[in-house]
Amino acid sequence: MTQIRAMTERDVPSVSRLLGESWRRTYSPxxxxxxTARISDDYHAPQKIAAELADDNKMSFVAERPDGSIxxxxxxxxxxxxxxxxxRLHIDNSEFGTGLAADMLHAxxxxxxxIPSIALEVIEGNDRALAFYRKHGFEVVERRPSSHGAEGHASFIMRRPLPRA
Ligand SMILES: CC(C)(COP(=O)(O)OP(=O)(O)OC[C@H]1O[C@@H](n2cnc3c(N)ncnc32)[C@H](O)[C@@H]1OP(=O)(O)O)[C@@H](O)C(=O)NCCC(=O)NCCS
Incomplete structure (x- = not known):
């Protein structure tokens, strides 16, 4: 069974690769x-991913298959x-539609x-992600004409309130 767990330093090369592939597939169009390639090669370089892992304000998770692949x-x-x-939330495209993304979101x-709510930013045109987040209770609360993550392309801020248990 695929297991969701906290990311460790050993996962850095796999995560860097997954991000590079996912960005190219999702954002090139x-x-x-x-x-896309320029931004991804910069943001997702293994040393940057490793530095984020050491940042106490950031929590990173991976889904690991039984064969050890991410x-x-x-x-x-x-x-x-x-x-x-x-x-960030990225799954390998072989996992699209399997429920893995929902499991990762729940983790x-x-x-x-x-916390009262969680927010995220989606680039306009990433319709699959928008549909996924809507399905999971996120609503668009703002449209930004110029996102900082994708060199000026428009984006949506989505937010999901979190009921107290
Ligand atoms: C976003 C992501 C995590 C969602 O996981 P997923 O397994 O693909 O999501 P699901 O299949 O559960 O849900 C996607 C929904 O979008 C729908 N959909 C697919 N393509 C679509 C499109 N072009 N327009 C509108 N809806 C679309 C699907 O039918 C599905 O809805 P349904 O379950 O009602 O049929 C995954 O697609 C991913 O990793 N994408 C690349 C990275 C990314 O964009 N991350 C988000 C960055 S903010």
Whole structure:
């Protein structure tokens, strides 16, 4: 069974690779292949991913298959005011539609129990992700004409309130 667990340093090369592939597949049609590759090669270099792992405000998770391969990755970040952003959620495309992404989202939410809501940013045009997040209780609360993560392409901020247990 695929297991969701906290990411460790050993996972850095696999996560870097997964992000590079997922970004190219998802964002090339939206922001162009060259821009996508340039941003991803910079943001997702193994040393940057490793540095994020050491950041106490960030929590990173992976989904590991029984054969040890990495099927998914999620990272959430808490700012100084206690707001939590789901910064990344990427699964291998062989896992699309399997429920793994929902399991990873729930792992992130469970790790942040007690917070009133969680937010994220989706690039306009990433319709599969928008549909996924809507299905899981997120609503668009803001449209940004120029996102910082994708060189000026428009984005949506989505938020999901979290009921107290
Ligand atoms: C976003 C992601 C984690 C969702 O996981 P998933 O397993 O693909 O999600 P699901 O299949 O459960 O849900 C996607 C929904 O979008 C629908 N969908 C697929 N393509 C679509 C499109 N072009 N337009 C609208 N809806 C679409 C699917 O039918 C499905 O809805 P349904 O379950 O009602 O049929 C995954 O697709 C992924 O890793 N994408 C690449 C990285 C990414 O974009 N991450 C989000 C960054 S913010």
């Amino acid at each position: 939206i922001i162009g292949a060259e821009t 099927a998914g990755y999620a990272m959430a970040e808490m700012d100084e005011t206690g707001n939590v952003m789901l910064d 992130v939410l469970a790790a942040h129990s007690g």
